[in-house]
Amino acid sequence: MVGSVSTGGIFDSHVHVGRWVLPDFRGHSTSLEQSAAVLASSGIDGALVMPTDSGDNAGLIGSLASYAGPVRFAVAAWAIPDDSAIGGLLDAHDFRAVKIHPSFCRVPVNHDSWSPAISAARQRGLPVIVHCGRWQEMAGYGLLLQAADAWPDVKFVMAHMGGDSPSLVLSAAVGVASRGLRNVFMGTESIREYWIVAEAIGIVGADRVLFGSDHNLNSPVSFLAVIDAIGLDEQARSMVLGGNARKLFGFDNG
Ligand SMILES: [Zn+2]
Secondary structure (H helix, E strand, O other): OOOOOOOOOEEEEEEEEEEOOOHHHOOOEEOHHHHHHHHHHOOEEEEEEEEOOOOOHHHHHHHHHOOOOOOEEEEEEEOOOOOOOHHHHHHHOOEEEEEEOHHHHOOOOOOHHHHHHHHHHHHOOOOEEEOOOOOHHHHOHHHHHHHHHHOOOOOEEEHHHHOOOHHHHHHHHHHHHHOOOOOEEEEOOOOOOHHHHHHHHHHHOHHHEEOOOOEOOOOHHHHHHHHHHHOOOHHHHHHHHHHHHHHHOOHHHO
């Protein structure tokens, strides 16, 4: 945790800092200070930051050490398959979550290779954020539902609401609700269709959805506009825009 304890305000639960390796992202890069300036100008005062696909946990921790604000950050550790060192990493810093990216790592979340990371998160009571996308064999929401069944005392965040398409979002929400999975949250990052976000909130409940932008790839205001377009009542809006994430990541507890 960086900065002072705070309640309220908008919390972005999915922010990357650093340089991307994937050629598609053209070496795009932001420093922590640059990302903080973008978030602050978007009206966001707290965020969960994580490395890019470079997996540079040490670089992110290093830049947080000299960071002075204005946005307050919680940090997620980027895990890799068969990561026997992750327990030591999680104990060495004040991480608030673990990030798993099946597509970049080429290992589905329900594969045994992720057990060290999920187990280390479980032992420390940390939620696990899992990238979900259109590549069903590698990053399908159904694989995360299986993992959530297998690890009932681990809280999972289904990134991109289960996959970046309206039909995937809808199926994912129905899957969470019909299996009665109390340990799965859905992150809104990169979903543009406000009406499908609204439908998913109706299915899983406003207490299970976290606003995220996927900055530094996306502009946070674009995805805040999606939440605004839903027209949630004040209580649901404040839960989605920050209350749920602050609770999940222990952000208000110092
Ligand atoms: Zn992301």
